[in-house]
Structures are given as structure tokens and as C-alpha cells.
Amino acid sequence: xxxxxxxxxxxxxxxxxxxxxxxxxxxxxxxxxxxxxxxxxxxxxxxxxxxxxxxxxxxxxxxxxxxxxxxxxxxxxxxxxxxxxxxxxxxxxxxxxxxxxxxxxxxxxxxxxxx
Amino acid sequence: xxxxxxxxxxxxxxxxxxxxxxxxxxxxxxxxxxxxxxxxxxxxxxxxxxxxxxxxxxxxxxxxxxxxxxxxxxxxxxxxxxxxxxxxxxxxxxxxxxxxxxxxxxxxxxxxxxxxxxxxxxxxxxxxxxxxxxxxxxxxxxxxxxxxxxxxxxxxxxxxxxxxxxxxxxxxxxxxxxxxxxxxxxxxxxxxxxxxxxxxxxxxxxxxxxxxxxxxxxxxxxxxxxxxxxxxxxxxxxxxxxxxxxxxxxxxxxxxxxxxxxxxxxxxxxxxxxxxxxxxxxxxxxxxxxxxxxxxxxxxxxxxxxxxxxxxxxxxxxxxxxxxxxxxxxxxxxxxxxxxxxxxxxxxxxxxxxxxxxxxxxxxxxxxxxxxxxxxxxxxxxxxxxxxxxxxxxxxxxxxxxxxxxxxxxxxxxxxxxxxxxxxxxxxxxxxxxxxxxxxxxxxxxxxxxxxxxxxxxxxxxxxxxxxxxxxxxxxxxxxxxxxxxxxxxxxxxxxxxxxxxxxxxxxxxxxxxxxxxxxxxxxxxxxxxxxxxxxxxxxxxxxxxxxxxxxxxxxxxxxxxxxxxxxxxxxxxxxxxxxxxxxxxxxxxxxxxxxxxxxxxxxxxxxxxxxxxxxxxxxxxxxxxxxxxxxxxxxxxxxxxxxxxxxxxxxxxxxxxxxxxxxxxxxxxxxxxxxxxxxxxxxxxxxxxxxxxxxxxxxxxxxxxxxxxxxxxxxxxxxxxxxxxxxxxxxxxxxxxxxxxxxxxxxxxxxxxxxxxxxxxxxxxxxxxxxxxxxx
Numbered sequence: 037x038x039x040x041x042x043x044x045x046x047x048x049x050x051x052x053x054x055x056x057x058x059x060x061x062x063x064x065x066x067x068x069x070x071x072x073x074x075x076x077x078x079x080x081x082x083x084x085x086x087x088x089x090x091x092x093x094x095x096x097x098x099x100x101x102x103x104x105x106x107x108x109x110x111x112x113x114x115x116x117x118x119x120x121x122x123x124x125x126x127x128x129x130x131x132x133x134x135x136x137x138x139x140x141x142x143x144x145x146x147x148x149x150x151x
Numbered sequence: 152x153x154x155x156x157x158x159x160x161x162x163x164x165x166x167x168x169x170x171x172x173x174x175x176x177x178x179x180x181x182x183x184x185x186x187x188x189x190x191x192x193x194x195x196x197x198x199x200x201x202x203x204x205x206x207x208x209x210x211x212x213x214x215x216x217x218x219x220x221x222x223x224x225x226x227x228x229x230x231x232x233x234x235x236x237x238x239x240x241x242x243x244x245x246x247x248x249x250x251x252x253x254x255x256x257x258x259x260x261x262x263x264x265x266x267x268x269x270x271x272x273x274x275x276x277x278x279x280x281x282x283x284x285x286x287x288x289x290x291x292x293x294x295x296x297x298x299x300x301x302x303x304x305x306x307x308x309x310x311x312x313x314x315x316x317x318x319x320x321x322x323x324x325x326x327x328x329x330x331x332x333x334x335x336x337x338x339x340x341x342x343x344x345x346x347x348x349x350x351x352x353x354x355x356x357x358x359x360x361x362x363x364x365x366x367x368x369x370x371x372x373x374x375x376x377x378x379x380x381x382x383x384x385x386x387x388x389x390x391x392x393x394x395x396x397x398x399x400x401x402x403x404x405x406x407x408x409x410x411x412x413x414x415x416x417x418x419x420x421x422x423x424x425x426x427x428x429x430x431x432x433x434x435x436x437x438x439x440x441x442x443x444x445x446x447x448x449x450x451x452x453x454x455x456x457x458x459x460x461x462x463x464x465x466x467x468x469x470x471x472x473x474x475x476x477x478x479x480x481x482x483x484x485x486x487x488x489x490x491x492x493x494x495x496x497x498x499x500x501x502x503x504x505x506x507x508x509x510x511x512x513x514x515x516x517x518x519x520x521x522x523x524x525x526x527x528x529x530x531x532x533x534x535x536x537x538x539x540x541x542x543x544x545x546x547x548x549x550x551x552x553x554x555x556x557x558x559x560x561x562x563x564x565x566x567x568x569x570x571x572x573x574x575x576x577x578x579x580x581x582x583x584x585x586x587x588x589x590x591x592x593x594x595x596x597x598x599x600x601x602x603x604x605x606x607x608x609x610x611x612x613x614x615x616x617x618x619x620x621x622x623x624x625x626x627x628x629x630x631x632x633x634x635x636x637x638x639x640x641x642x643x644x645x646x647x648x649x650x651x652x653x654x655x656x657x658x659x660x661x662x663x664x665x666x667x668x669x670x671x672x673x674x675x676x677x678x679x680x681x682x683x684x685x686x687x688x689x690x691x692x693x694x695x696x697x698x699x700x701x702x703x704x705x706x707x708x709x710x711x712x713x714x715x716x717x718x719x720x721x722x723x724x725x726x727x728x729x730x731x732x733x734x735x736x737x738x739x740x741x742x743x744x745x746x747x748x749x750x751x752x753x754x755x756x757x758x759x760x761x762x763x764x765x766x767x768x769x770x771x772x773x774x775x776x777x778x779x780x781x782x783x784x785x786x787x788x789x790x791x792x793x794x795x796x797x798x799x800x801x802x803x804x805x806x807x808x809x810x811x812x813x814x815x816x817x818x819x820x821x822x823x824x825x826x827x828x829x830x831x832x833x834x835x836x837x838x839x840x841x842x843x844x845x846x847x848x849x850x851x852x853x854x855x856x857x858x859x860x861x862x863x864x865x866x867x868x869x870x871x872x873x874x875x876x877x878x879x880x881x882x883x884x885x886x887x888x889x890x891x892x893x894x895x896x897x898x899x900x901x902x903x904x905x906x907x908x909x910x911x912x913x914x915x916x917x918x919x920x921x922x923x924x925x926x927x928x
Contacts, residue, residue, distance in 0.1 A: 037753060037754040037755060037756050037757065037760060038753050038754060038859075038860075038863050039753070039860060040756070040760070040761060040764055041760075041764070041797075041859075042855075042856045042859035042860050042863070043856050044764045044767060044768065045855055045856065045859060046852035046853060046854075046855045046856030046859070047768050047771060047772075047852055048767070048771055048790070048852075049848075049851055049852040049855045050848045050849050050851065050852030050853075051771040051772055051774060051775055051848070051852075052771075052848075053729065053847065053848035053851050053852070054775055054844055054845065054848035055774060055775060056725060057722055057725060057726065057844040057847065057848065058722075058844075059722065062780060062783070062825065063783075065821075066774050066783055066784075066787050069787055069790075069791075069817070070771055070774065070787070070790065073790055073791060073794050074855065076794065076810075077794060077797065078855065078859055080797075080798070080801060080803065080806075081859055081863070082859065082862055082863065083870070083872075084752075084754070084870070085754040085801050091802060092802060093802040093803065093804050094802075094875075094876065094887070094888040094889055095804070095886055095887050095888065096876070096879060096880055096886040096887075096888065097886075103872070103876050103888070104801065104802040104803065105870050105872040106872060106875050106876065106879075106888035106889045106892055107870065107871065107872055107875060107892060109803045109805065109806050109889045110889050110892040110893050110897060110900075111900075112803075112806055113805060113806060113809055113889065113893060114893070114900050114901065114904045116806070116809050116810060116813055117809070117813070117904050117907075117908060118904055118907050118908075120813045120816070120817060120908075121907050121908045121910075121911035121912075122907075122911065123817060123820075124817070124820055124911060124915060125911045125914055125915060127820055127821065127824045128824070128914075128915045128918050128919065129918065130824070131824045131827050132918050132919070134827070135827065142720075142721050142722060143720055143722065145721075146719040146720070
């Protein structure tokens, strides 16, 4: 199962980066979203996946010996919140930038002193 | 002694405060006092029984960088030159520079230069020496660019800066090498351990670096090109820096290290070859100049070449002559620069083609000029010091003590002829300088100003220097035994008789001198005829063209390279960054064999998991394919919800919850914003960019997959999960381990994650509410 998740994370990175390399801002933000999904999945996979009988959710219960690793989950939780903050900031930034400049094409957004 | 060296720096601090009295008293009067004090302080050391004096002051003892002053005959000669001519030049500049000039700046630079030059010649610690050395480059740069509204001044300042700092850095390399080898930072300490350096395998490198520093500073061929352009400086500066002091710093360095280096054959070959080339080229080129200061600049180059070649000869007589000529050159060249300044000041022109016949208008100046320029030419008159040192130079070139083999033998044979050749041209330009300016037809109407004799104050300094020329010429023994002999002793390291006594009789050197005078006179008289030769000889050999070309090419190509990759396109930067990551990671993995697969510890495949994964892949690829904004946003949502389903499957309830909520809010945000964003367009990239994008993104995905698999397959130690699960209840008082970690075990993460959210919220608020004036909505 880990290998499948690793491949899935890889595909999320691939599509995310492909979107990142486009010229439109919306696509770039979608790309960052995909990349952060990939990264979260990547961290979870690194912490040993436990399906079926191998581990219970990390909530202490009587009679359960094996739990999934709680630390990656805590890390991902933090990361989700941070990437949400960043994504919303990016969205508003894109909105404002395209309003002011009249374009959301990254190739046209260049400094004035560009030669 | 420390106070004496620091005095100029201290006064430089107070110069701006003196500007209050600027309108009453010229700042130069205050400045003149300093070198006079230093001169008086150091002149006490002169005497037949002089012994080296050492003073040590702590600076950075832990790095062996202490201010150690070592005053021997050589340092004393230079110190007296610097302070003596410094005083004369400061006095001269009072009359040369008008009060309306930026005198504060001028004298601050001037004092900085004087102090650092004193530091160069007195320092025994190589690092202190280097610091002062660069300080002279810096203050010289400032002084050359003093009239910074002129383009030529800025060009000359930059050129001298680039060349001398290039040499200075080479020198630093040599000094670091030597101090590492000998484990001391003291020059005398290095000379004591000279065998260690001379026998080291890097010795040729050390020698080259050291000489590069000396040659660039002392304007030796082919680094002489900065000196003529430095003539854009005010004339007092040219007189001081570019004739008497700074350009002799390289000479000083070679002389200072020659007890160590002169036993090496390569030292002789390199130094005397470059010196003699500089002598011939400088004197040859000086005849071509039309600017008075241009003539003097090339003359300085050639005289420095002469001194350098004599240091290269390394015989007793040559070293004595070199040291003697350092003093002589400073006297006559200093006065000639001042004469040129007076002519410029009184007629408004320095162009020798416009000048002429000024003798009747400037009689005193003309008298000074004739004495100084005849001394420079080495005309055999018994009251001119230039003649003695030239005579000694010829004598030394005839008596080279080398083992005659190969190139050295050739050099030994050629040296007298080259010396005579260079001296003939020296004679020619000296005569040209004097007769072109002061004799001939006077065309007063064409000059910007009506010439009249300079004010007396302006004449004082050149008169003193010319008196020096004559006094040394008449009574050479006056300074010989108590002064020059000590300096020569410091260079050569052995006691020897004073060769200066041998100037009588018809000897080969005298015949050479007479040859110079005869041929020189012929060349002066026929100058018009052979003048066209200059069209052919410097022509392509011009070092200036090479320098300008190099500077120009460096600027052009570095501009091209930078503009090549910094084209302002963010997409390109991202591609470069990602490609760099890909190349390094794959290369690293390939070299270290980092990719491993271990299938022993895998979780079971689960059908729901696989089907969710397939769904996410389809959705993720869909974001690329679709050209509809809503579709793209919604299928991004599908990926997010898929991820939260995976969190459910992999036993992460809190994650699933958070992901679900966040994804919903994000999609809502996207939907809010997308209405205001321009529509998604068809792809407009070229096929090659698209292929590149695909390669980079697929490569990156593959890289992440490989890293994930390798990392999973090589677990080196157990997770600390056991600790959290075990202690969650007893230490944290909670059963939900993830939550206990978030708020208890690793609460700091959470705190700052909240801060991140808060900042993002404030930034969003700011962006929406706070608007500039230029936007309407």
C-alpha cells in the first residue's frame, strides 16, 4: 500500500508542478494546492500506513495495543492549516494583482525596470 | 612613533571642523604643519651611527597582527621623502587650489594618503602593511577623482583603482603564503627564515604574486597605463603621489624583500627585465606626449623602471644607485610637476604645442625647470644630482654579477645598450619639456590667460626641491654617509664603501653619458623628422586598448550572461530551480546508490484505498486538461476530499476532519475569487516549453516517489510514537494522542501556526481594504 501511496504522491507532485509552470495565476494556485496535498500524503506515508488489523487510530482505548503513528498526523495537521492560510492569501493576492494590472498572465507581470 | 604615523589620520578627523575658518584662512596652512612635525621627528634619526629601531603596539595579538614599526635606513629614507615632500606639496597646494574648491575633501584624502604611506614604509607586520597598502590605493583613487564632475577624472580614478587593487590582492596572496610558511607575520622574521621560502615548491608563485603587487603599484610595464590617466588629479597630487611617494611603494616593497629574494636568479631576470623594458618604453613614449603632465607621467614610469632594474641587478653599486636615485628622482620630479602646475596655473594651458617662449614671462619658473629637467636628463654637470645616479646606473649595468648562462648572459650583454637607449630618450623628453615650454616662439594671444610670474608662495616648494637637487649635486657626501648608505645597507644587507666617490676620470660610464648627450641632442634637433615613427610602434601595442577592451568585454559579457538567465520571467526561474533540484538529487542518488526497495514491511493493499487513489489521479490530471475555471476548482476539491478519505482509511480521524473542512472552505474561497479572475485560456505555449514542463514535472514526481520508496525501505531506527502513546494519558491528561501532541507536547508549533493564520488574515484584510490612489474600485 505504501508504494501505491508513494506513486500517488508522485503523481500529485507531477500535476501540481505542471500547473505551477503555467502562466495563469489560478493555475499556479491550483498547482500549489496539489503540491501541498502531495506533501501531506508523503508525510503520512512515511509514518507507516496501518490498515486493517495493524493499528488503531491514535485515540487511547482499553484493550488496544497497536496504534498508528500520531506524530506525522500532528505535523500534517499543522501543515494543513498553514497551507490553507497561504493558499487563501495567494488567492486574494491573485485577485488584487489581476485587478490592478488587468492581467493574470505571469509572463506579462514584469518589473518596470526590466530591460 | 605611533603618534607620528597616526597624526595625519587624527588631523583628517578634524579637517571638517576647520571649515569654519575656511573663508579666513586656507585649510592648507593647518595641514602643512603635520608633515613638518613628522619630518622633524624623524630627521633626528639621521646620523652615521644609525641603528634600526623597532616599536611594537598591540592590535590583534591572537592573530599575530600587531602594529610593529621597524625603522631602518630604507624606511627612514621613505619616511623623510613622504613627510618632507608632503609638507612642500601641502604648502604648494595652498596657492594652487582656490578657496572655492572643496578643500575639506582634498585635505582629508591627502592626509589619509600621507598617513597610510607612512604606515606602508614603517610596518614590519605584513598584514598591517597590506592594510596601509590598500589604504594608499583608496586615497589615491579619491584624489585622482577629486574633480569628479570630469569624466576623465572618473575614468582615471577607476583605472588606477582596478589595476592597483588587482596588484594589491596578489600581494596579499604572496604575504599570506609567506607568513604561513614561516609562521610569522614579521618581514624581518621572514627574511631570517628565507631558506624556507626560497626552497619551497610554491616559491615561483610567491615571487610572481609579490612582484605583481609591486609592479602594478609602481607602474611597471605593462601595468603602467594607469599612471598617465592619473594625471587628471590636481597637480599637487600628481607631484606627491604619482612622482614621489605612492609609485615608489612598489619599489619599496621590492627593496624591502630583496635581502630575501635577490639571491634567486628569477628575481634578477624578472625584475631587471621588466625594469629595463619600462625604462625604455616609458622614455620612448614620453617624447610623444603633448601634455606637460603626460610627459612627466611617462618620465616617472621610465625612471621607476630604471630604479626597479637596478634593484634587479642586485649588485652593491646598483642597490646604492637605486636608493640614491629614489631620493634624486623625488627632488627633481616633484619640482617639475610643480613647475608644470605653475605653467598651467599662469597660462591656463598644459598643451606643449600651444606653449613656448615663456622664459621671459616666467623667469624663476624657467630657471627651476632648466635645473630640474637637466638633472632628470642626467646632463653631466657637477651640480646636478641626476647625473650621479645615472652615471652609477651605467656603471652598474656594466658590472652585472651573474653566472653567464642562457638568458642571463644575453641580459647581461644587452643591459648597457638598453640603458643607453632609454637614457637617450630620457634626454630627449627632458629637453623637449624645457625647450618646448620656455623657449621658442611665444604666441601669447592664443593662451587662455596672459602669463606672468607665479606668486611667491607657489614658488617656495619647487625652489626648495631644486635647492635639494643642487645641494645633493654639489655635496653628495652630505647625505651619502649618514643617510643613503644606511638605506642601501638595509637593502643589500652588507656594509660597503660609498661608490659615489668614484665619479672622476674618463671611465666607460662617462663615455656612455656623453653618448647619451650627443645622440640625444641629434634626436632633439631632428624630432620633426622621425616623429612619424610613433604611428607604427605603439600602434597595436597600446596597452590602453587592451585595458579598455578587457573592461568593455567584461561588462558586456557579464551583462549578457546575467540578462541571459535573469529575463524577468518567473516561470523560467521556477524551471531553473526545479531542474537544479532534479539534477542534484538524481546525481546524488546515482552516485551513492541511494535508491533501495524493501517490501518486507508493507501495509496490506486495500481496495477502497486503491479506488480512491485512482479517483484522485484522474481528478489531478483533470485540473491540467480542463479549460474551464469551475471544473478546475471543483476537481481540485475532488482531490482534497479524496485525500480526506485516505486519512479516514489510514486511521487519522482528526486529519480527515480538518481536511474536509479546510477543503470546503478553500473551494468556497476559490469560487468567490474566480469570478473576478480572467477566464482560463487555451494554452499558448510553444511545443518545446510544453515538453520541458512535462519533463520537469514528471521528473519531479518520479523523484518524490523514489525518495518515498527509498525512505520507507530504509528505516534505521524506531519512531518515537511509542513515547507519545504511552505518556499521552499520564503526562498530557488526554486520550486523543494527536491533539495532546498539538497542544501539549509540541504546543509551540500550534502557537505559531495560529500566528500564521492571524498574519494571513490581516494581510488579506489589508489587501482588500487598503488601496492605493491609482485604483478606482
